[in-house]
Amino acid sequence: MIEPKKFWWMIKKELISLxxxxxxxxxxxxxxxxxxxxxxxxxGGEMTDLPIVVVSQSDGNLTDLTLDTxxxxxxxxxxxxIDDLDEGKxxxxxxxxxxxxxxxxxxxxxxxxxxxxxxYLDSSDQMASQIIESSTQGIFxxxxxxxxxxxxxxxxxxxxxxxxAHSLDNFKDxxxxxxxxxxxxxxxxxxxxxxxxxxxxxxxxxxxMGATIAGERETGELARLFMTPTxxxxxxxxxxxxxxxxxxxxxxILIFLAVLLFSVSIKGGFLQTFVVLVIGxxxxxxxxxxxxxRTSTQEDYAQISLPFSMPMMFVSxxxxxxxxxxxxxxxxxYIFPLTYLNDAMRGIMLKGQSLGxxxxxxxxxxxxxxxxxxxxxxxxxxDV
Amino acid sequence: MKNxxxxxxxxxxxxxxxxxxxxxxxxxxxxxFGMLGPNGAGKTTTxxxxxxxxxxxxxxxxVGGYDVQKNPxxxxxxxxxxxxxxxxxxxxxxxxxxxxxxxxxxxxxxERDSRIEDLMELVDIKYAKDKRVGQLSGGQKQKASLVxxxxxxxxxxxxxxxxxxxxxxxxxxxxxxxxxxxDSGHTIILCSHDMHEVDMLCDNVGxxxxxxxxxxxxxxxxxDSLLESNKIEMKEALDKISEENExxxxxxxxxxxxxxxxxxxxxxxxxxxxxxxxxxSSDVESIEIDHNGRINLRIDIFDDMAVQNxxxxxxxxxxxxxxxxxxxxxxxxxxxxxxxxxxxxDRA
Numbered sequence: 167m168i169e170p171k172k173f174w175w176m177i178k179k180e181l182i183s184l185x186x187x188x189x190x191x192x193x194x195x196x197x198x199x200x201x202x203x204x205x206x207x208x209x210g211g212e213m214t215d216l217p218i219v220v221v222s223q224s225d226g227n228l229t230d231l232t233l234d235t236x237x238x239x240x241x242x243x244x245x246x247x248i249d250d251l252d253e254g255k256x257x258x259x260x261x262x263x264x265x266x267x268x269x270x271x272x273x274x275x276x277x278x279x280x281x282x283x284x285x286y287l288d289s290s291d292q293m294a295s296q297i298i299e300s301s302t303q304g305i306f307x308x309x310x311x312x313x314x315x316x317x318x319x320x321x322x323x324x325x326x327x328x329x330x331a332h333s334l335d336n337f338k339d340x341x342x343x344x345x346x347x348x349x350x351x352x353x354x355x356x357x358x359x360x361x362x363x364x365x366x367x368x369x370x371x372x373x374x375m376g377a378t379i380a381g382e383r384e385t386g387e388l389a390r391l392f393m394t395p396t397x398x399x400x401x402x403x404x405x406x407x408x409x410x411x412x413x414x415x416x417x418x419i420l421i422f423l424a425v426l427l428f429s430v431s432i433k434g435g436f437l438q439t440f441v442v443l444v445i446g447x448x449x450x451x452x453x454x455x456x457x458x459x460r461t462s463t464q465e466d467y468a469q470i471s472l473p474f475s476m477p478m479m480f481v482s483x484x485x486x487x488x489x490x491x492x493x494x495x496x497x498x499x500y501i502f503p504l505t506y507l508n509d510a511m512r513g514i515m516l517k518g519q520s521l522g523x524x525x526x527x528x529x530x531x532x533x534x535x536x537x538x539x540x541x542x543x544x545x546x547x548x549d550v
Numbered sequence: 551m552k553n554x555x556x557x558x559x560x561x562x563x564x565x566x567x568x569x570x571x572x573x574x575x576x577x578x579x580x581x582x583f584g585m586l587g588p589n590g591a592g593k594t595t596t597x598x599x600x601x602x603x604x605x606x607x608x609x610x611x612x613v614g615g616y617d618v619q620k621n622p623x624x625x626x627x628x629x630x631x632x633x634x635x636x637x638x639x640x641x642x643x644x645x646x647x648x649x650x651x652x653x654x655x656x657x658x659x660x661e662r663d664s665r666i667e668d669l670m671e672l673v674d675i676k677y678a679k680d681k682r683v684g685q686l687s688g689g690q691k692q693k694a695s696l697v698x699x700x701x702x703x704x705x706x707x708x709x710x711x712x713x714x715x716x717x718x719x720x721x722x723x724x725x726x727x728x729x730x731x732x733d734s735g736h737t738i739i740l741c742s743h744d745m746h747e748v749d750m751l752c753d754n755v756g757x758x759x760x761x762x763x764x765x766x767x768x769x770x771x772x773x774d775s776l777l778e779s780n781k782i783e784m785k786e787a788l789d790k791i792s793e794e795n796e797x798x799x800x801x802x803x804x805x806x807x808x809x810x811x812x813x814x815x816x817x818x819x820x821x822x823x824x825x826x827x828x829x830x831s832s833d834v835e836s837i838e839i840d841h842n843g844r845i846n847l848r849i850d851i852f853d854d855m856a857v858q859n860x861x862x863x864x865x866x867x868x869x870x871x872x873x874x875x876x877x878x879x880x881x882x883x884x885x886x887x888x889x890x891x892x893x894x895x896d897r898a
Contacts, residue, residue: 172653179641183641394651395622
């Protein structure tokens with residue numbers, strides 16, 4: 167039986183504490199801002215302005231067109247156009263630039279049957295090299311279509327085995343490919359933000375419950391409450407309500423920032439996104455209660471929760487799709503509630519699904535929530 | 551109801567470890583009971599069982615007429631607890647903490663604030679009612695804790711080391727307060743390692759060691775019993791001497807220590823004549839002379855006339871006695887004796 171007055175005291179106490187500790191309030195508000203900036207700008211941004219040199223050994227219209235196209239591509243920052251092949255290669259090897267695009271001396275010849283363009287690439291930077299490679303392929307694919315000539319590009323991996331080149335021939339393609347992106351043009355940041363929201367809620371709920379339960383157990387406040395004629399569920403319920411309220415404000419800030427800073431669209435609507443986050447927050451608050459039910463200090467709680475929160479962060483598909491992970495991690499991912507929260511969040515925010523469409527995720531999340539609460543309250547004793 | 555607390559074979563076990571072992575304890579209503587024991591003796595476990603924080607493994611505890619296992623909420627309503635570590639919310643004011651506790655105990659809303667104000671006046675903390683607990687001094691925190699613990703008018707109040715770390719003046723204020731609370735009808739259970747505090751405040755004292763109640767009486771009763779026990783031990787030692795031809799030096803010292811009692815005189819006119827008269831007295835075993843007029847003696851514990859004879863000798867030599875004191879066992883002696891006996895038994 168939950169008693170509203172006692173319940174309200176826990177919320178009131180948290181709000182008074184926050185009001186009297188502006189630094190704590192700032193920290194609570196800053197946390198989602200830092201998270202979204204860190205992950206959004208740090209990991210979710212697209213790579214542009216990668217430094218390259220163009221080694222142009224030819225002269226003519228096609229060369230001019232190619233240079234213009236390369237210079238106007240956002241991916242590259244053309245540091246210099248040079249004509250010395252060795253210099254181009256040495257600048258890649260020294261790390262001065264990420265790649266050298268080498269246009270051969272016969273590049274502009276009309277009678278040349280095949281135009282062997284070489285991409286000399288610093289493959290030690292895996293992310294940058296992949297982007298440059300695909301971008302370069304795209305440019306020469308378009309150019310070859312435009313001039314209807316047979317142009318080929320070969321790539322050399324500078325830092326690994328510069329002598330080995332693999333050919334990316336036959337850009338000319340007779341097949342016309344029409345791409346129909348069913349959820350529109352989704353960038354990595356779009357993929358990332360829903361999961362960052364889920365992960366932030368997970369981290370702050372779990373850390374917060376440690377401070378609330380284990381911390382108060384350590385300092386004795388919990389003992390005083392348990393000496394009153396009050397049920398465990400009222401005390402814990404009050405703590406949950408207080409925590410949930412703060413987390414929801416945080417979630418609102420997160421959503422607001424994601425939209426404001428990264429123009430993330432919420433196709434399924436704000437309200438549905440919010441409902442999913444509430445369910446997620448409840449689930450992780452329950453997880454926190456389960457873990458803190460018998461821990462006597464905040465430090466113990468931190469040690470106990472870490473083996474759960476860290477793997478959950480990396481395995482639950484926050485940064486990469488689960489399907490790209492090794493099979494064992496894929497299996498593990500499905501025992502973590504964050505996986506279902508991420509899936510539901512992406513469904514609603516990216517695909518514009520409704521709560522009904524992501525019902526399976528929500529049922530699993532609610533199932534976890536009920537399980538955590540039952541275990542937490544059962545394990546919880548007044549022995550403080 | 552004669553007793554505020556009654557326990558019958560109260561036992562708490564953690565796997566193979568017995569924290570409290572068949573504790574039978576009666577604490578009379580409206581009394582101040584001192585619960586003593588070394589660290590890890592089982593005091594905290596006993597208090598946790600009596601305050602319904604943990605369940606006993608066996609036995610029964612009746613608090614205020616209610617069984618702690620059958621009627622825990624009724625028991626909780628009767629109890630107040632002032633823990634050693636002040637467990638109020640540091641970010642809330644004294645008033646807010648008291649209001650929170652009052653609401654958790656279900657104090658009627660129309661009485662709540664006036665009760666709190668009255669208690670604040672009683673413990674003299676009203677001037678700091680709007681201060682955050684985190685900003686208070688140690689003594690103020692204890693007073694605030696008392697207000698929060700008394701707001702529901704508990705019949706029984708547990709005080710766990712209430713004066714530890716407090717300055718002597720604040721200690722005295724709290725001692726006066728404890729007496730006042732007792733006078734107004736509260737039964738008080740005082741857990742403390744301050745023997746002077748317990749000796750001075752408590753009507754009864756129980757000593758718990760290794761989960762057992764090893765001594766229970768009034769403070770004076772415990773001290774007298776130690777005196778008697780010393781006499782008995784000495785007699786046993788004397789019997790042992792008569793049975794054995796050779797006695798070790800340590801045994802001799804033990805007997806000597808047990809058979810003598812310290813006595814101290816402060817004389818207005820200390821002089822050689824008086825000192826010679828004392829030295830000649832057959833009741834005096836040893837003498838130490840201080841130049842400020844104090845003379846410390848050791849006299850025979852078994853001789854009921856020894857004290858009187860020494861006084862007569864001083865009077866005869868023209869000495870003017872300003873004060874006399876005899877050293878009797880303190881509560882600390884009782885504590886050490888009671889707890890060491892059990893430890894020796896354990897080792898055996």
